[in-house]
Amino acid sequence: MNCGFVALIGRPNVGKSTLMNHLLKQKISITSRKPQTTRHRITGINTTDAGQIIYVDTPGMHGDGKRALNHYLNKTADTTMLGVDVIVWLIDGLFWHEYDDIIFKKLEQAGLPVILAVNKFDKIKDKDDILAFIATAQHRYPFEHLIPISALKGNNLEQLESLIIKLLPEGDLIYDAEQITDRSERFLCAEIIREKLTRRLGDELPYESTVEIGLYQEKPGLTKIYAVIWVERMTQKNIVVGKQGEMLKNIGTDARMDIEKLIGQKVYLQLWVKVKKGWSNNERALQSLGFNDM
Structure with missing residues (x-):
């Protein structure tokens, strides 16, 4: 092969x-x-x-x-x-x-x-x-x-x-034949949230935004996920939250539906938006937020 x-x-x-x-x-x-x-x-x-x-x-x-x-x-x-x-x-x-x-x-x-x-x-x-x-x-x-x-x-x-x-070179399988990715469901859930954030806000989306999963708890029939959307300024937070929290609610609904398809069971998803000033220009902050692929 x-x-x-x-x-x-x-x-x-x-x-x-x-x-x-x-x-x-x-x-x-x-x-x-x-x-x-x-x-x-x-x-x-x-x-x-x-x-x-x-x-x-x-x-x-x-x-x-x-x-x-x-x-x-x-x-x-x-x-x-x-x-x-x-x-x-x-x-x-x-x-x-x-x-x-x-x-x-x-x-x-x-x-x-x-x-x-x-x-x-x-x-x-x-x-x-x-x-x-x-x-x-x-x-x-x-x-x-x-x-x-x-x-x-x-x-x-x-x-x-x-x-x-x-x-490609000849050799034995590197991963199990059934495996689709080496990324965890926790990581993929954070990416799904970020996708919905990007699609809902479009050009309004602050470039300096990312998603961090705080809690990922699997139970029979239900997975609980608590996630934080990090931005750099309070004005950016207001954009993500939206009027009376409507934008954040829509982002959460979109993300929950896709996450349920991914993991195959019901999901309770709670989102927060928090400000971490200058995170996108801070090496230590990037590491703490999961930017450590290299």
Whole structure:
């Protein structure tokens, strides 16, 4: 069997999490239209008769930010490429961005086989443009394969997996065949809450917000979860709570429904919003809030 790790890389909001969820046919990574939704290294495991592909979804690669959180996201994306066997670089459409030049340099340093996946090709009207772009891309980097896909609609994903499995080394299964991720339910619940927070608030959502699970208690027929949404300023807290607490209530309802689907039983979910000034620019605070993937 062929077994190994595959890093999904690319710019923020290009569709990496959507791609992994569709490859696994199960939701592991949270998604939204807001850039930098993915903040942690998320592992998704797909075991077939041909072998085991261990996908690693990473935060989007972007320019250096001033805050400690930005440095953390970039380092997480960079270090992921050090421990994988294959890289899938997902790009959005038929054009390069300024930061893509930095990714080219990182790929050269990694020295690993790279598949270039051109996402959202179903939106491109002239398919000849795809062929022209692929020809140009082959001059820029020695990609093992170039393949147009649609992460959202699932187009060409079976072909993508077939290309990946052939590039992985032979070996025994690394994880149990039934395992889908190496992340705990506690972690996934925090991510679900953060997804609902992101989707409900959209552009209003403070970038300096995160979710921490305080209590996760499993009992027969009911799981109790107490979670804190951390922000940096009182004005941000007011946005998350909403008028008469309506926004926080809606976020909790949305999250509870998805968490119940995840764990397969009823959930009692209690949310609080608290202020921790400057947490996103404090290394110690980041560690205490679970930003310790590296």
